[in-house]
Amino acid sequence: MKTFFYVILLLGFATTAWGQDLDVATIEVTQVAAEVEMGATFVDVRESPEVTDLAYDLPGTLHIPLSELPGRLAEIPSDRPVILACRSGRRSVQAAKLLQENGYATVSSLAGGIIAWQAAALPVRQGYPTLEKKEAAPSMSCGGHQGKGMGKGQSASCCSKKSGESTASCGKQSSAAKGSCCSGKNQ
Incomplete structure (x- = not known):
């Protein structure tokens, strides 16, 4: 019985560790505005239809979908901190890893994404216009x-x-x- 308990306990730790990306820093929604004010770049990596429906209302936000990110890295300054955001935090972690692999030193993922942003009653825009001419x-x-x-x-x-x-x-x-x-x- 004791062995069974340890196996269950070890499996719990293994699945918890497997689901987390410990090498990517996270930032809480309450810290974002101050970081952006100090010069951090905020990048929303959600796809265009998602941003059109609901967008972060944060001045200077860049919208570069994760699917386009590898070809658009030059649009993101590498000489200052970068905060990546998505819907829940999963895609922003992938984006953060991509930036780290390409030499970006200070990269973080927004914990909880726009879901946490809204839960904290932070400003959002609905019906955000597309960037098409x-x-x-x-x-x-x-x-x-x-x-x-x-x-x-x-x-x-x-x-x-x-x-x-x-x-x-x-x-x-x-x-x-x-x-x-x-x-x-x-x-």
Whole structure:
């Protein structure tokens, strides 16, 4: 009977140790904002549909799905701490291991993922917009005039790269006071 008890006890320890990744540091949800404020990079490794449905509302969050991470490592700074997050913490551990294997020194996984984030009543966004480019409407305002002659699906801009040149069919420039692209700003 005593031997049976020890076997059960050893099996319990073995399965607990097997399920944990002791070489990947974890961070609690309550510590994330302070770490990001001190310069850590926060990376959400969930897939795009998950992020569109529910996203971390944390300024500067990078969204790089785990499936794309190997080809997008260059987007993550290696000279500062990186916090990886997912839904529950499982994928973020995989992502952390990948970063460690590629020379990232200070990497951690968010314990419990967005599930723990929500349980702690931390801010989230629902219906987060995708990062895909959207085409301009066929009739775009330019300096108070409507663009003319553009077909469906065509996009227009008030100005070309050179400040002051109109590329919209209205041929007018918006005033710099209105802060349009024709002002030469944001070129």
